[in-house]
Amino acid sequence: MPDSDTTPVLTARNLVAGYVPGINILNGMSVDVLRGQVRCVLGPNGTGKSTLLKVIFGFLPALSGNITIGGRTLLGTPAHRMSQAGITYLPQRPSIFPFLSVEVNLRLGTWPFRRNRALVRGRTERALTQFPILRERMKQTAGTLSGGQQRQLEIARALLGDPTVLLMDEPTASIEPRVAAQIYGIIAGLARDGKAVLLVDQNIKGALGIADHVYVMRTGTLFEQGPRSDFTDDVETLVSRWLYTR
Amino acid sequence: MTDYILIQALNGLVIGIIYAVIAAGLTVIFSILRIVNFAHGEVYMMGGYFAYFAISLLGIPPMAGVVFAMAASFALSVLIERTLLTPLYSPTTERKGDYGILVTFGISIFLRNIALIVFGPYPLRPPSFLTGALILGPLIMTWDRVFDAGAAIAMLVFLLWFMHRTAWGEALNAVSQSRESAAIVGINDQLFYMLAFGLGGALAGGAGALVGPIYSLSPSMGLIPDTQAFAIVILGGMGSVMGSILAGLMIGVSESMFVALFPDPSRSLTYAQAFSLLVLMVVLLVRPTGFFGRIHTALD
Numbered sequence: 325m326p327d328s329d330t331t332p333v334l335t336a337r338n339l340v341a342g343y344v345p346g347i348n349i350l351n352g353m354s355v356d357v358l359r360g361q362v363r364c365v366l367g368p369n370g371t372g373k374s375t376l377l378k379v380i381f382g383f384l385p386a387l388s389g390n391i392t393i394g395g396r397t398l399l400g401t402p403a404h405r406m407s408q409a410g411i412t413y414l415p416q417r418p419s420i421f422p423f424l425s426v427e428v429n430l431r432l433g434t435w436p437f438r439r440n441r442a443l444v445r446g447r448t449e450r451a452l453t454q455f456p457i458l459r460e461r462m463k464q465t466a467g468t469l470s471g472g473q474q475r476q477l478e479i480a481r482a483l484l485g486d487p488t489v490l491l492m493d494e495p496t497a498s499i500e501p502r503v504a505a506q507i508y509g510i511i512a513g514l515a516r517d518g519k520a521v522l523l524v525d526q527n528i529k530g531a532l533g534i535a536d537h538v539y540v541m542r543t544g545t546l547f548e549q550g551p552r553s554d555f556t557d558d559v560e561t562l563v564s565r566w567l568y569t570r
Numbered sequence: 571m572t573d574y575i576l577i578q579a580l581n582g583l584v585i586g587i588i589y590a591v592i593a594a595g596l597t598v599i600f601s602i603l604r605i606v607n608f609a610h611g612e613v614y615m616m617g618g619y620f621a622y623f624a625i626s627l628l629g630i631p632p633m634a635g636v637v638f639a640m641a642a643s644f645a646l647s648v649l650i651e652r653t654l655l656t657p658l659y660s661p662t663t664e665r666k667g668d669y670g671i672l673v674t675f676g677i678s679i680f681l682r683n684i685a686l687i688v689f690g691p692y693p694l695r696p697p698s699f700l701t702g703a704l705i706l707g708p709l710i711m712t713w714d715r716v717f718d719a720g721a722a723i724a725m726l727v728f729l730l731w732f733m734h735r736t737a738w739g740e741a742l743n744a745v746s747q748s749r750e751s752a753a754i755v756g757i758n759d760q761l762f763y764m765l766a767f768g769l770g771g772a773l774a775g776g777a778g779a780l781v782g783p784i785y786s787l788s789p790s791m792g793l794i795p796d797t798q799a800f801a802i803v804i805l806g807g808m809g810s811v812m813g814s815i816l817a818g819l820m821i822g823v824s825e826s827m828f829v830a831l832f833p834d835p836s837r838s839l840t841y842a843q844a845f846s847l848l849v850l851m852v853v854l855l856v857r858p859t860g861f862f863g864r865i866h867t868a869l870d
Contacts, residue, residue, distance in 0.1 A: 343661070383750065384661065407756040419751035421744050431737075432744050436756040438737055481755065 332356035333520045334380070334411070334489050339389035341379045348387070349375045351544035355522065357489055362511060362521040364531045366555075367541035373524040374416065376541070377491045380522075381406055381413040393489065408436055410488035416497055418474040422467025426458055426477055429466050433481035451480040472503035479510060489520045496527055508534050528563065573708035578830035579823055584715045586822020587722040588777050592795050593802035593814040594729055595773030601746040601809045602766035603658060605670025609650070610774050611796025612681035617643045617775025618787040619689055622696040632699045636721060636779040643775020644768040650677055651767035659760060678792075685789035693786035696779075718780045725776055726815055729769075733811065742766060746809070794843060801850045807863030816861060821846045 334357040342348040349372045357363055365373050378384040380391055382403040391398040393409055401409060413419075420429050430451065434444045452459040455476045461469065466477060475495055482490060495511065496504035504527065512534040515521050525531035532538065538555045540547045540562075555562055592614055599607045620642040621635035630638055654673050657663045700713035733739035745752040745762040752759050778792070785791070802821055806813025828845040832838035853860070 381754075383753075402758075403750075403753040404756055404758045407754070413754050415750065415754075419748065419754050421747045421751060423747055424740070424743060428740055432740060432752075432755050432757070435737075435741060485756065 330358065333359050334391070334393045334522070336376070336380055336391045337389055339376065339379055339391070340387045341375060341384055341389075342387070343375075343384070349544050350379060350386075350389075352389070353541065353545055354389075355539055355546075357520045357522045358537075359488070359520045360515055360518050361536040362515045362523055362534050363537045363539065364535035364552075365522065365524045365539045365541060366528055366531065367547065369526070371541045372544040373541055374493050375544075377413060377415075377493050377522070377524055381411065381491055383413075407485045407487065410486075411491065412482040412485060412487040412489070413491040414475075414478055414482060414493065414495060416493045418471075418478045420466045420469075420474050420477050420481070422465070424466060425463055426466055426469070427462040429477055430458070430462075430481055430484065433484035436485065447484045447486065451484055454483070455480045470503075471499045472506065475499065475507055476510070479514075483514075487519065489522065490514060492521060492523045494525055494527070495523070496525075496530060504530060575827070575830055577709060577711070578826045580709065580711055581715065582823035582826025583819060584711075584719045584722075584822070585826065586819040587719050587726070588781060588818075589795065589798055589802055589822050590815040590818025591722045591725050591773050591777040591780075593799040593806065593818050594726060594811050595770035595777075596799045596803050597770075597806070597809060597811050597814045598729075598742075598766050598773070599770035600803065602742065603651075603655065603670070603763055605655075605658065605667065605674065606800075607767075607770070608671065608674040608796070609677040609681060610674075610770070610799060611792025611794075612678045612685075613643050613647060613771045613792075614774040614778040614795055615685060615787070615789065615792035616646060616681060617778030618696075618782045618791065619685065619694075619778075620775060621779035621782055622694055622787055625696055632697050632783070633717075633721075635696065636776055639779035640772040640776040643778075644772040646775075647771025648764055648768040650771075651764050655763070655767065656760075659763065682789050682792070689787075689789065691789065693788045694782075695786045696782040698783045712784075714783045718784065721780055722777065725773060729773065729811065738765075797843065798846060801847055805850050805853055805860050807860035810860070810862035813860060813862035821849065824849050 337354045338352045339350045339354070340348055340352060341350045353372065353376055355363065355365065355376070365376060367373055375384065379386050382398070382401050386399060393411065398409060406413070421432065430448055434447065437443055457473055458477055458480055461473070466474065469477060492511065496507050499507065508530050511521060511523065515536070523531055523535065532552060532555055535552045537549070537551055539549045592610070596607060596610050599605070599610070617639040621639035624630040624638040625632055625635045654677065655670070658666050658670060663669060698714050699717040703710050703712045704716050733743060741752070741757050742762055742765065744755070744757060745759050749759045798821060802814055802817040805821065806815070806817035825842045825846050829838045829842050832841065
């Protein structure tokens with residue numbers, strides 16, 4: 325089991341970005357993502373948490389700042405090349421292809437290395453061993469899976485590319501608590517396996533349950549950060565601090 | 571009378587298959603780029619001219635002329651997509667649907683007028699693919715129509731095979747369902763926009779080359795098939811290639827039967843297109859999403 329390394333695998337520095345000219349959603353946000361850790365970004369609605377992930381993944385261009393992975397800059401890299409750079413992104417709404425079967429969804433996860441049949445077979449088998457429910461439902465249309473199963477399919481598909489960094493946006497949104505706990509367990513397991521996870525979440529208790537390090541955002545900037553222990557004592561105080569501190 | 575109706579039904583099937591090819595191309599473009607391509611009929615027209623000049627200037631055999639027309643239409647469509655449609659993919663472009671309509675409408679007018687200047691207003695007729703007629707008892711059909719039907723079926727079978735049996739077809743389908751999800755798994759969505767627009771154009775151009783020996787070529791020949799193709803796409807269900815094929819056959823046959831059975835033969839041809847739109851209206855009243863329609867508009 326790999327230990328967490330203190331050298332960030334991905335760094336984002338002073339990111340400024342927005343959807344409309346003149347209105348910035350991110351105003352100099354910085355994060356570090358480390359192997360073997362779940363780093364969690366919390367904060368009130370509309371503060372730019374999801375935007376941060378979109379900018380890192382290349383869906384929204386940064387106006388300024390820098391993003392590096394392994395010392396190599398990612399700025400300007402189109403989103404479809406991110407999987408080859410070792411980054412995957414799981415948006416708030418599961419990014420499965422709802423009208424395709426589970427089997428085809430998984431096959432599409434091997435797109436960048438589809439010609440390497442042995443690698444495709446090996447990784448698919450590994451994913452199906454990790455998520456056995458998917459093996460039972462290979463021919464089922466992905467959109468007909470339950471919310472939790474869709475998330476499992478999405479994570480399984482993401483892992484086919486053997487990413488170093490996983491960017492996750494509210495992975496348990498609209499999922500019942502029992503299944504949400506399973507999903508958090510899976511995410512914690514990914515970190516134990518040496519993956520670097522940057523988790524954006526509104527489920528504060530759930531996220532704090534697995535986070536190694538917490539970033540709190542307000543109005544597009546870093547409000548405070550620290551290890552999980554700094555935040556777990558009194559969640560209510562934490563939330564009221566976000567809401568009422570100016 | 572029965573023989574006459576049977577012959578009309580067969581003719582309707584042939585034109586229906588051609589309509590299906592045009593509409594399937596429109597469906598592919600609509601599903602991936604999410605734009606209504608008003609220039610589709612003009613690419614169909616250009617396909618006819620590409621085949622004509624390949625045959626008459628380059629000495630290519632008429633059947634190979636269809637392949638040439640498809641390749642040239644693919645190239646023309648890719649050129650249009652790369653030069654004029656890329657702003658559709660920018661996150662900063664607002665009202666993308668309106669942009670697509672205005673640009674393709676402009677391209678349609680441009681191509682029609684360029685054709686008028688370059689090729690002239692007079693109809694041109696490429697040579698037959700096969701001369702003579704197939705005679706089966708009372709049924710008579712020119713070999714050109716038989717070839718057209720066979721070639722159009724081959725195009726549709728190829729399209730279905732490509733979409734359902736190849737990795738690229740699966741990726742195209744994935745892009746049609748979600749551009750963002752496709753990019754997440756590493757699919758270059760821009761490449762597939764180009765492919766979809768080119769593929770749709772190749773189908774339209776191929777159809778234009780097929781009808782040349784039957785209906786002749788003119789700069790405005792794309793107007794009516796284009797309108798029919800829009801009706802067929804809606805009738806079949808937006809985004810459904812199989813729906814487009816079935817709706818194309820239905821419109822082709824029903825139009826032909828209408829012409830055959832309309833009491834006043836001197837006016838029946840004039841009303842043929844109105845009849846197909848009437849079919850569309852009736853179907854939409856009963857089934858507003860078309861035959862295979864669903865709430866999303868992805869490729870199927």
